[in-house]
Amino acid sequence: MEEFSGEEGSFNSEEASNSVKECIQSIIGEESYRQDTVNQWTAKIVEQALTLLVKQTKSYKYIVNCAVMQKSGAGLHTANSCYWDTVTDGSCTVKWENRTMYCVVSVFAVALTP
Amino acid sequence: MDEFQTGEETAFVVDEVSTIIKESVEGAIGGNAYQHSRVNQWTTNIVEQSLSQLSKLGKPFKYIVTCVIMQKNGAGLQTASSCFWDNTTDGSCTVRWENKSMYCIVSVFGLAI
Secondary structure: OOOHHHHOOOOOOHHHHHHHHHHHHHOOOOOOOOOOOOOHHHHHHHHHHHHHHHHHOOOEEEEEEEEEEEEEOOOEEEEEEEEOOOOEEEEEEEEOOOEEEEEEEEEEEEEOOO | HHHHHHHHHHHOOOHHHHHHHHHHHHHHHHHOOOOOOOOHHHHHHHHHHHHHHHOOOOOEEEEOOOEEEOOOOOOEEEEEEEEOOOOOEEEEEEEEEOOOOOOEEEEEEEEEO
16 A cells, blocks of 8 residues: 555665666767767756656656766766665766767765755 | 854854865875876775864865866866855865865865765
């Protein structure tokens, strides 16, 4: 009954991951790295991803982080750590690339206490 | 009186968090040059150290700490974040640090419980 809707109690990272991949593909799928437009791309990716996620499940606070890096041989390393409720909260990270750039998007979802 | 005190203890204080981050970064990589074999350990140390100091503050917050380390070789890097949260209680802080061989960007997001 109420317990049956246990899906709301945990974050669906696969669904979020798919939504994020679609966002990235639609915004930079066919593009090459350009310094003058990259800030618009990152802004669009985080906004669209956030809008999609909020439409899917409203009972979370969300943080969407996006990094786009030009492919030039430099090393890049990212790490996250979270201090939260491991039962209800969750995250997912999507790594995407094309010929000229890497894109890493992380989504963090923190449950809203009803 | 009571409400005034709890207001200060339960807000996300950017300066306080920023200081914690800077100390964590300095402690982990200050004085080091970019080394591919060690960068993994560095990012882990930075996020763990930051998180442990933040949780010692004892505030009713959930925290998310992210850290990016990039080698300096002329590549462009752009990052953006968007957040769906409670503007009155939640907050974030980003610290950018660099030395001769690398950039380090650490972001902390604090969400009130």
